[in-house]
Amino acid sequence: MIDIALKLSVSDARRRFDLDIAFATDAPFVALYGPSGAGKSLTLQAMAGLLPVRAGHVKLGGRALLDTAAGIDLPPQARGIGYLFQHYALFPHLSVRDNIAFGLTDWRRRLTPADAARVDELIESFGLAGLARSKPATLSGGQQQRVALARALACKPQVLLLDEPFAALHTTLRRQLREELRELRRRLGIPALIVSHDAEDVKALAEEVFILDGGGLQRRLRVDDPDLAAALEQVG
């Protein structure tokens, strides 16, 4: 069960944006859908502990990662969240292997033998063995996506947050990787939350869809809801 309630504001000298969103769901694959600037990425960032939340909670399977009323606010690395960032945010100066290992290393960049074995296993299972020493800039879009996904999974997360995981990919690859992602999530048995602009991603992957606009939740629909296609089209 993913259970969130988030009230927060972000601002710079000229702009301010207020996010006020709450939902609880048992769906294994959830999509956040909505126009550009609706607050989708901010929702993921707040769940992961990357943004200060004024009031609210983030609960995963009954475990509170954040609960402002109870004074609970776990740091990002203690939340058990795997995060695939928009545009992947791979470290350009690190090899594929070091990117995947990044969250597991200590301050000297050392891995325990168990974590090193985990990294090797991820490299193998994502078909990256021949690329382990390469830098991200030398990889194709699909290969970069696999590295980002492997990095998100390195910490054995309890939930996977995916911000536009297919945005940089062309249609055929997108379709193939969608399939792979669906299989992977099923195999891992953890819930996933995806942000996407693409109605096809939503229809292919999600069991439940949350439509956001202006920093709030507009509507929630099950994927078998007869209104889904029209609701997605209206936003798109």
Ligand SMILES: Nc1ncnc2c1ncn2[C@@H]1O[C@H](COP(=O)(O)OP(=O)(O)OP(=O)(O)O)[C@@H](O)[C@H]1O
């Ligand atoms: N630090 C900040 N200061 C001011 N405004 C911000 C800040 N960070 C984000 N915003 C604004 O908050 C709004 C929501 O941003 P968010 O990244 O969540 O949108 P989104 O729904 O993910 O959009 P997209 O689909 O284009 O990625 C946007 O208008 C954005 O410009």
